[in-house]
Amino acid sequence: MKKPLLVLILSVTLLLSACSSSSGGLFKDGVVEFIDSEYRLYDTVNSATDSDNFSEIYIAENKSLTEVASDIISYQQPSEESELKDGKQVLVYDNLFVILTEDEENQDNTYIEVANDKFVRNNYNPSFFNGLFVLWVLDDLLDVDDWSKNRNLKCQKDPSYCYGGYGTSGGSFKGKNSKPTIRSGSSPVRGGGPGAGK
Secondary structure: OHHHHHHHHHHHHHHHHHHHHOOOOOOOOOHHHHHHHHOEEEEEEEOOOOOOOEEEEEEEOOOOHHHHHHHHHHHOOOOEEOOOEOOEEEEEEOOEEEEEEEOOOOOOOEEEEEEEHHHHHHHEOHHHHOOOOOHHHHHHHHOOOOHHHHHHHHHHHOHHHOEOOHHHHOOOOOOOOOOOOEOOOOOOOOOOOOOOOO
8 A cells, every 4th residue: 555655655755746847948947947938039040169069149128238137136046247338237246247229220129148157268258258258257257367368269270160149140150060949938948058967
């Protein structure tokens, strides 16, 4: 009698954990859970250096960048918050970058990119962060001495491996000349995105 009850409890527990892990974006944790529940998953962008890593792009329709930033910050205070400049702002949470950019085609909309620090370190063009952070803050956040200087050298050698952010690149950054995975619905994305390997 006790054995079937134990089996039933274990089965229900496994079923519940499978259901909870199958919804939403790449991972569910704190601020990303909030973003995933509030905004529509719109696209993903592949890393140029690691095929298992990519960022997630959400879209906030009919919401300004300042409104979106305020909502996210109200939910969870970032460890670092950049200036708002040229339609861009960055919020940093424990090795996670939340990058807000205005939709250049429709300024009523805001893109929300969620990327782990590895994606930012290995793909972003340092010029994207001009005026947002002082250089030593980026070095500290990305745990690399002279990240901007070293990354600029790589970008000069091969500009196609330097991502200018979703708002400016429009998702055209392909990394290794492959198309980014387009997710225009609410389908979950699996793989090595922002929370992989944590």
